Amino acid sequence: MQEIIRTESLTKRYGAHSVLQDVSLNVHRGEIYGFLGLNGAGKTTTIRMLLGMIRPTSGAAYINGRSIIEAKPDLWRQIGYMVETPYAYPNFTVRDNLRLIARLRGLPAKSATESVIEKLQLTPYADTKAKNLSLGNAQKLGLAKALIHNPSVLILDEPTNALDPAGIVQVRELLRRLAREEGMTVFISSHILEEMSKLASRIGIIHGGTLIQEISSQEFEQLRRKRLMVKVQDHGETANRLLLEAGYRAQISAEGSIEIADEQAIRQPERVARLLVDANLSLAGLTVEEEGLESYFLQRVSE
Numbered sequence: 001m002q003e004i005i006r007t008e009s010l011t012k013r014y015g016a017h018s019v020l021q022d023v024s025l026n027v028h029r030g031e032i033y034g035f036l037g038l039n040g041a042g043k044t045t046t047i048r049m050l051l052g053m054i055r056p057t058s059g060a061a062y063i064n065g066r067s068i069i070e071a072k073p074d075l076w077r078q079i080g081y082m083v084e085t086p087y088a089y090p091n092f093t094v095r096d097n098l099r100l101i102a103r104l105r106g107l108p109a110k111s112a113t114e115s116v117i118e119k120l121q122l123t124p125y126a127d128t129k130a131k132n133l134s135l136g137n138a139q140k141l142g143l144a145k146a147l148i149h150n151p152s153v154l155i156l157d158e159p160t161n162a163l164d165p166a167g168i169v170q171v172r173e174l175l176r177r178l179a180r181e182e183g184m185t186v187f188i189s190s191h192i193l194e195e196m197s198k199l200a201s202r203i204g205i206i207h208g209g210t211l212i213q214e215i216s217s218q219e220f221e222q223l224r225r226k227r228l229m230v231k232v233q234d235h236g237e238t239a240n241r242l243l244l245e246a247g248y249r250a251q252i253s254a255e256g257s258i259e260i261a262d263e264q265a266i267r268q269p270e271r272v273a274r275l276l277v278d279a280n281l282s283l284a285g286l287t288v289e290e291e292g293l294e295s296y297f298l299q300r301v302s303e
């Protein structure tokens with residue numbers, strides 16, 4: 001698989017303050033790499049080094065096999081990025097803001113602008129002045145600017161921060177489409193953990209400046225804890241005892257449901273149901289709950 005982004009022992013210190021230690025990661029073509037961490041973990045610092053905005057104390061970063069420190073303009077033409085809140089000329093419309101960027105980039109202004117407006121579903125706001133946009137649409141304008149030159153690599157620092165749930169879904173769909181259909185490689189930082197688990201094909205967890213784990217979304221699916229939640233009317237204690245006697249690792253949760261962690265119960269919940277119904281207990285609910293990325297992440301971080 002073609003390696004598009006690579007960092008080698010990326011380290012950053014400000015005086016005696018170590019912000020990033022030995023971060024080595026790689027991202028392949030068409031991958032959506034979710035870079036997850038709490039506030040202050042070192043996400044923005046890493047991204048700024050990937051974009052050549054700050055120099056590493058030691059280590060190196062490469063995009064398309066080329067060193068960032070020595071990057072020439074043709075490399076930047078392959079990269080789109082959005083870090084922090086994007087700036088737009090407040091009295092220019094969405095269309096005029098984009099045309100300006102297109103001209104600065106030497107692109108055919110009209111066609112590049114119209115195509116990116118359509119791609120980001122900004123058509124209804126094309127003639128709205130930037131200062132009158134909602135936060136979500138301002139963020140989308142920022143994304144449009146990052147995508148106007150059809151880059152093959154997209155680097156985004158917390159892009160869904162200001163978006164409402166519908167906006168988040170739209171951006172997620174767009175990024176997935178770009179990765180799938182155009183082979184775009186996306187590096188995206190976030191602290192919105194559930195969002196990342198829905199979007200990223202691979203996730204890197206950074207904590208205190210150290211990359212503590214890299215995991216594919218399939219691996220994550222396998223690793224995260226699943227539980228069968230059983231609700232019975234009135235006779236919770238009896239049902240729990242029955243399940244324990246049948247060899248299940250059952251326990252009553254804080255909300256009064258019975259939690260079963262056995263894989264066999266999760267794969268065949270009907271067996272649990274039959275056991276309870278045969279004992280004349282009335283079943284009020286049977287659901288498989290999956291541990292969210294949030295709790296998985298917090299568990300890893302606390303380790």
Ligand SMILES: Nc1ncnc2c1ncn2[C@@H]1O[C@H](COP(=O)(O)OP(=O)(O)OP(=O)(O)O)[C@@H](O)[C@H]1O
Pocket residue numbers: 014017019037038039040041042043044045046191
């Ligand atoms: N110029 C600087 N001088 C000193 N310390 C800095 C500088 N820039 C960042 N830091 C420190 O580096 C650490 C990592 O910051 P960074 O912005 O990379 O974190 P982050 O994961 O992006 O967090 P957030 O989600 O809050 O943006 C923080 O403790 C921050 O205070």
